[in-house]
Amino acid sequence: MSFGREPRTVKDSRRRILVLVSSFLPGEMGGGTVRSVVGLVEKLGTRFRFRILTADRDVGSKEAYPGIVPDRWLERPNHEVLYVRPGLAGLSRIWRILREHDYDLLLLNGAFARRFSLFPLLLQRLGLLGNKPIVIAPRGQLDPGALKFKRRKKRTLLWIAAALDLFRGALWQASTPRKADEIRSAIGSPGPAIEIARDLMPGPPPGERTPRTSKRAGELRIVFVSRISPKKNLRAAIRMLHRVEGGVEFAIHGPQEDPEYWKACESEALHLPEGVRVVYHGPVTHGDVSKVFSKADLFFFPTLGENFGYVIAEALQAGCPVLVSNRTPWQDLEARGAGWIVPLEDEARFVEIIRNCIRMGGDDYDRLSASAYEFGRTLLNDFEEVEANRRMFEKALAEGVRMENAAACGSQDD
Numbered sequence: 001m002s003f004g005r006e007p008r009t010v011k012d013s014r015r016r017i018l019v020l021v022s023s024f025l026p027g028e029m030g031g032g033t034v035r036s037v038v039g040l041v042e043k044l045g046t047r048f049r050f051r052i053l054t055a056d057r058d059v060g061s062k063e064a065y066p067g068i069v070p071d072r073w074l075e076r077p078n079h080e081v082l083y084v085r086p087g088l089a090g091l092s093r094i095w096r097i098l099r100e101h102d103y104d105l106l107l108l109n110g111a112f113a114r115r116f117s118l119f120p121l122l123l124q125r126l127g128l129l130g131n132k133p134i135v136i137a138p139r140g141q142l143d144p145g146a147l148k149f150k151r152r153k154k155r156t157l158l159w160i161a162a163a164l165d166l167f168r169g170a171l172w173q174a175s176t177p178r179k180a181d182e183i184r185s186a187i188g189s190p191g192p193a194i195e196i197a198r199d200l201m202p203g204p205p206p207g208e209r210t211p212r213t214s215k216r217a218g219e220l221r222i223v224f225v226s227r228i229s230p231k232k233n234l235r236a237a238i239r240m241l242h243r244v245e246g247g248v249e250f251a252i253h254g255p256q257e258d259p260e261y262w263k264a265c266e267s268e269a270l271h272l273p274e275g276v277r278v279v280y281h282g283p284v285t286h287g288d289v290s291k292v293f294s295k296a297d298l299f300f301f302p303t304l305g306e307n308f309g310y311v312i313a314e315a316l317q318a319g320c321p322v323l324v325s326n327r328t329p330w331q332d333l334e335a336r337g338a339g340w341i342v343p344l345e346d347e348a349r350f351v352e353i354i355r356n357c358i359r360m361g362g363d364d365y366d367r368l369s370a371s372a373y374e375f376g377r378t379l380l381n382d383f384e385e386v387e388a389n390r391r392m393f394e395k396a397l398a399e400g401v402r403m404e405n406a407a408a409c410g411s412q413d414d
Contacts, residue, residue, distance in 0.1 A: 029060055033139045036200070044390060104132070108121070109139055144305060149229070212369060222249065223315075232301075242273065312328065323350065
């Protein structure tokens with residue numbers, strides 16, 4: 001299939017959305033961004049025609065995906081995807097697709113990706129892409145917790161973007177009003193246009209729910225599933241375990257994104273109380289995440305900030321209660337009886353909840369687990385959130401039509 005301008009047909013009249021994202025399936029290291037795009041094409045692929053432009057290798061990998069043919073549009077359920085090579089060849093391919101491909105809207109994932117966000121924004125600013133509407137989904141990159149790390153580099157990129165007015169006319173996606181405020185704070189004035197639309201949750205891997213083993217009083221199996229980086233706050237999680245007693249196993253699953261930070265985490269785990277054990281299992285594939293959670297009693301995640309937190313939803317769908325910081329969009333865990341939300345600074349409260357979970361017997365825990373599972377199931381069919389995303393794209397598309405009409409009228413007046 002070519003990537004040129006294809007005629008619209010009666011058979012497929014869907015508006016076309018070109019999605020640029022640094023990492024996509026079959027990648028495993030792209031985190032929640034990959035799940036966001038997967039959820040989008042699953043839930044809205046019958047209303048919009050998604051075409052995804054992405055890298056031909058996983059995050060941090062020097063090897064291309066095996067069996068993937070680069071530079072060709074590949075058919076997938078509800079979408080098509082094209083993988084580009086690194087270097088100038090890949091940049092040239094991105095340029096050609098942006099210039100020649102027939103699309104109605106451009107969806108950029110992340111604010112700092114040089115090839116997949118900043119490059120197309122620069123082309124748009126130079127007037128080389130026409131008046132295509134652009135939606136930017138920062139995917140948590142503008143959270144205060146995320147901006148704390150590599151601060152100088154990120155602030156420099158934001159300053160350059162502001163100086164060149166790269167974000168002019170773009171519509172930003174925020175998962176909550178709080179996230180919208182964070183975008184405004186990071187971008188500065190003039191205030192960006194923002195639409196509230198939570199990331200969509202993709203369905204779990206096919207198959208039956210993995211059975212859970214019984215919980216015994218005096219014991220607790222805690223799990224951490226995420227990238228090992230300062231933003232995810234694993235070191236603090238380990239530090240809090242110095243204040244608990246009982247038979248506790250803390251299983252850690254995730255890639256070592258920051259090796260120096262991992263060394264600090266290992267050092268923190270050296271002198272834990274007797275009976276408290278930390279085990280590192282390395283990265284986990286998405287297909288195995290539900291199995292990991294099904295073997296745990298508690299997902300402990302005192303993160304510094306999440307745009308959505310797909311891993312929280314995945315824990316709930318496996319019936320694993322969650323203990324998270326108040327730096328995520330999840331606000332109703334306790335009301336649903338599915339877990340706890342604790343202010344990031346209140347370590348004493350985190351420790352108290354863990355102690356209570358250690359003491360909890362099988363019957364009480366089963367009720368907690370069942371509530372988590374039921375809450376997780378509701379996330380898969382959240383009609384209002386699907387409609388919020390649809391409205392966001394239609395608003396951007398309508399604005400694009402207005403801009404094109406204005407440009408056409410201007411040409412006639414000349």
